[in-house]
Amino acid sequence: MLLLFLLFLSLGSLVAQTGFPHGPTTSRDYIIFKKRYKTIRNYFAGSYINFRLNTGQWVEGSVVQIARDSMWMKDQRIQLIGTGFGSKIDTVTFGYRRLALSEIDAMPKEGESWGFIKNGLLFKIAGAAYIGLNVVNGLGKNADPLFGSENLPKLLTAAGVYAFGTVLGWAYKPEFRIGKKYRIQYVAM
Missing domain, CATH: 1.10.287 (Helix Hairpins)
Incomplete structure (x- = not known):
């Protein structure tokens, strides 16, 4: 009975770590952000992504699963917050979201200097x-x-x-x- 209880706890933590509400995923599909025929960046399940929707809203979070023309992501913000002892990195999660890849309107220029x-x-x-x-x-x-x-x-x-x-x-x-x-x-x- 104790062994069954421990197995249940470990499976529950595994599902919680995947971040997808329907359990662990085995999808190896990915999306490529390209400039003409040159790959700029690849996004896999678990990658952090930031983009603008065709409605003008900027969205960022972790990719949970990619399938056909859709992407499921955990909508979250990673930000630096001040505390009494300095600052720390905090992650705020707002929930899950399913998006069509055709809804992505723009990607930010990362590492933009000056x-x-x-x-x-x-x-x-x-x-x-x-x-x-x-x-x-x-x-x-x-x-x-x-x-x-x-x-x-x-x-x-x-x-x-x-x-x-x-x-x-x-x-x-x-x-x-x-x-x-x-x-x-x-x-x-």
Whole structure:
């Protein structure tokens, strides 16, 4: 009787570790994220995935099972939280979700460096700060006129830097859009 009870407990923990509500899976199918004919990343059952749905919602979590044109995933967030003794990594699970692979609209660019320059934020801050500083300095008694012949080229340069940052912000895309160039392919094993 004790042996049967221990067997029941071990099977229960095995089902709990798989994360799939219907028990352990043996699916070896996987999906490939490709740029034309080059593989960027493979996703298997147990992989952590992050993507945007065609509704605009970003979803992240662990892949539980992949079958035909669908994927079952555990919707979860892994985040760093502060505690009284420092910080720790916490995982919040929201439940399970079944998605069709055709619902995936975009994948994030991972390891993107210098994003604050590529999205134009630094140029916008620099341009606005210089214009603000120039206006504040121009409020004094002995200051040059704000739109005088000496000060106007400086203001126009700062406005140009701000406009350049705005154009960079419009052009910068922090994700790979699924379409002609990028695609997701299902592989059956």
